[in-house]
Amino acid sequence: MLRVTGLTAFYGRSQALFGMELAVGAGEVATLLGRNGMGKTTTIRSILGLLPPAAGRVEFGGRELAGLPPHRIARAGIALVPEGRQVFPTLTVHENLIATAANRLDRRPPWTAERVYALFPKLLERRNAVARTLSGGEQQMLAVGRALLTNPALLILDEATEGLAPLVRAEIWRCLAGLKAEGQAILVVDKNLSALMDLADRHHVIEKGRLVWTGRSAELAAQPELQHRYLGV
Ligand code: ATP
DSSP states (O other): OEEEEEEEEEETTEEEEEEEEEEEOTTOEEEEEOOTTSSHHHHHHHHTTSSOOSEEEEEETTEEOTTSOHHHHHHTTEEEEOSSOOSOTTSBHHHHHHTSOOSOTTOSSOOOHHHHHHHOHHHHHTTTSBGGGSOHHHHHHHHHHHHHTTOOSEEEEESTTTTOOHHHHHHHHHHHHHHHHTTOEEEEEOSOHHHHHHHOSEEEEEETTEEEEEEOHHHHHTOHHHIIIIIOO
16 A cells, blocks of 8 residues: 655755655554654655655555655545644634545545544543643544544554553554554554554564564564664663
């Protein structure tokens, strides 16, 4: 579904990605793992066209996305849940959801606010609450819900559970497992490896802007030295 090859990107004259590679298959959950500052967010920004790649390919559903502006890439079916809670703070939960426009209208069944409430019953309880009064976890669920309402073919979460309490994280991972069971493709950028071992089909480890390892959970679990060297686990 998504195949990134030879991705090279710069911040001014400073090179941040050196031929990065990554792949997410249809219905798969993939991860992008690595220590701070290794280029995870930069990889995502380049895929989304927010930091246009200097070289490389971003093939998505048979189309080439590298070089397209961010709104065209979003419309192609990639949705991002960014780090920090990106919700409209003064709108209610329900208003936040219905203010989100669908990018892809062909999705069957399409996402609706009701379907988001079924996924996150907590949001239904807080339906008429103003978003800034929600807990961090509830705001993050709302951010995921808003991303889903665009009907993405691929959902990307960039450190979406950063700073949340362990129980809340667990709830978000449970929901991702539910989405996966429905066939939703997901790319998770996170440092919390243990929770992702069960959920993810495929892992990518990045170091200094390059892919240094890719493989399945069982292979990663069998290589503690790899986890220690690149992930600090
Ligand atoms: P973190 O988990 O800390 O967000 P990361 O793996 O996502 O780390 P990036 O944010 O992609 O890492 O950063 C990769 C490299 O690019 C780092 O060396 C960082 O200092 C540099 N960098 C990131 N953003 C900018 C920017 N706006 N301008 C210049 N350099 C940047």
